[in-house]
Amino acid sequence: TYKIIMDTDPGIDDAAALTMALNDPEIDLKLVTAVAGNVTVDKTTANALKIVHFFDKDVPVAAGAKQPLIKPFEDAARIHGESGMPGYDFGDDYGQPIEKSAVEALRDEILAADEPITLIPTGSYTNIALLFSQYPEVKKNIKEIIAMGGTLSEGNMTSAAEFNCFTDPHAAKIMYDSGIPIVMVGLDITLKALLTPETLDKLSTLGRAGNMLHGLITHYNDGDENGHPMHDVNTIFYLLHPEAIKTEEMWVDVQTEGPAMGETVGDIRGAYHDGKTNAKVCVDIDTEYFNKWFLEEVSKIK
Numbered sequence: 001t002y003k004i005i006m007d008t009d010p011g012i013d014d015a016a017a018l019t020m021a022l023n024d025p026e027i028d029l030k031l032v033t034a035v036a037g038n039v040t041v042d043k044t045t046a047n048a049l050k051i052v053h054f055f056d057k058d059v060p061v062a063a064g065a066k067q068p069l070i071k072p073f074e075d076a077a078r079i080h081g082e083s084g085m086p087g088y089d090f091g092d093d094y095g096q097p098i099e100k101s102a103v104e105a106l107r108d109e110i111l112a113a114d115e116p117i118t119l120i121p122t123g124s125y126t127n128i129a130l131l132f133s134q135y136p137e138v139k140k141n142i143k144e145i146i147a148m149g150g151t152l153s154e155g156n157m158t159s160a161a162e163f164n165c166f167t168d169p170h171a172a173k174i175m176y177d178s179g180i181p182i183v184m185v186g187l188d189i190t191l192k193a194l195l196t197p198e199t200l201d202k203l204s205t206l207g208r209a210g211n212m213l214h215g216l217i218t219h220y221n222d223g224d225e226n227g228h229p230m231h232d233v234n235t236i237f238y239l240l241h242p243e244a245i246k247t248e249e250m251w252v253d254v255q256t257e258g259p260a261m262g263e264t265v266g267d268i269r270g271a272y273h274d275g276k277t278n279a280k281v282c283v284d285i286d287t288e289y290f291n292k293w294f295l296e297e298v299s300k301i302k
C-alpha cells in the first residue's frame with residue numbers, strides 16, 4: 001500500500017482526486033489538509049470534509065493557510081463555482097476539521113509514520129512551504145512529492161504560469177528547492193488526459209460516486225467539446241500507474257517576480273545545475289488508459 005497525505009483545495013478535480021485516494025484499496029490516505037486556492041480555505045476545508053463524509057471514511061481533515069506567503073490571494077471561482085464544488089448537494093452534516101492546523105497535523109503525521117510518506121499536493125504549496133520552513137525535520141520522512149502544478153510550455157493563468165504555481169510562487173520555489181524528490185504533474189500531461197464526453201456520460205451510470213462526480217464535472221468550467229482536464233487526478237494515476245506516464249528528469253526553477261511569476265523553468269539542457277536534477281517532469285500520458293482507469297476506479301466504489 002501507498003501511504004499518502006493529500007494537501008488540496010477542492011475544487012472539482014481535487015474532489016475527483018480525493019475520491020480515488022479515499023477508495024482505492026492500494027492507497028492508505030492518512031490525512032487531508034486544505035489550503036486556499038480554487039476558493040477560500042474555509043470553503044476548501046468544508047469541501048474536503050464533504051468528500052470524506054460522502055464516502056463515510058475516517059480520515060482527518062485539517063484547515064491550512066488562508067492566503068499565499070506573499071502574493072495577495074485570488075480564487076478560481078470562475079472555474080469551480082462560488083462554492084468550489086457545485087452540481088451536487090452534500091447536505092449540511094459533514095463534520096468538522098480537526099483542531100490542529102494543517103502545518104501541525106502534517107508535522108505530527110509525517111513524523112509518526114513508520115515508513116516515509118508520499119505527499120500529494122493538488123493546490124498551491126503554501127502549507128508545504130510553511131511546514132518545511134517551520135519543521136525541516138519532517139523532510140527525512142517524506143519519500144517523494146507528487147505535485148500537480150507547473151508547465152514546461154504555456155500556462156493556464158498567464159502565458160508562463162499554471163494556477164497552483166501562480167497562486168503562491170514563493171511557496172512553489174521553497175518546495176522545489178527543498179531537496180525532496182518531486183514529480184511535477186503539470187499541464188504538459190493534464191491538458192492531454194482529457195476526460196472525454198463519453199467517459200463523462202458513463203460516469204452517471206456508475207452509482208452514487210459516479211453520480212456525484214458527474215454532477216460536479218458537468219459544472220466544471222475547464223475544458224471544451226473534447227473533454228475536461230482532470231488535472232489533480234493525474235497525481236493519483238501516476239502513483240498507481242507510473243508506467244502510463246513518461247517523465248524526464250531535470251532541475252525545475254520557479255520564478256517569483258515579474259511577468260514570468262509562477263513559471264516552472266525546466267532546465268532541459270542541464271545548463272544551470274551541473275547536470276543535477278530536483279524533479280521528474282511528466283511529459284506524456286496514455287490518455288485512453290487514463291479514461292479507462294478513471295471509470296474502473298469509480299465503478300469499484302461500493
Ligand code: BDR
Pocket residue numbers: 011012013014038076079122123148156162163164231232
Ligand atoms: C490546477 O488549478 C486548479 O484550479 C485545479 O484544481 C488544479 O489543481 C490546474 O491548473
Ligand code: CA
Pocket residue numbers: 008009010011013014037038122123232
Ligand atoms: Ca487543485
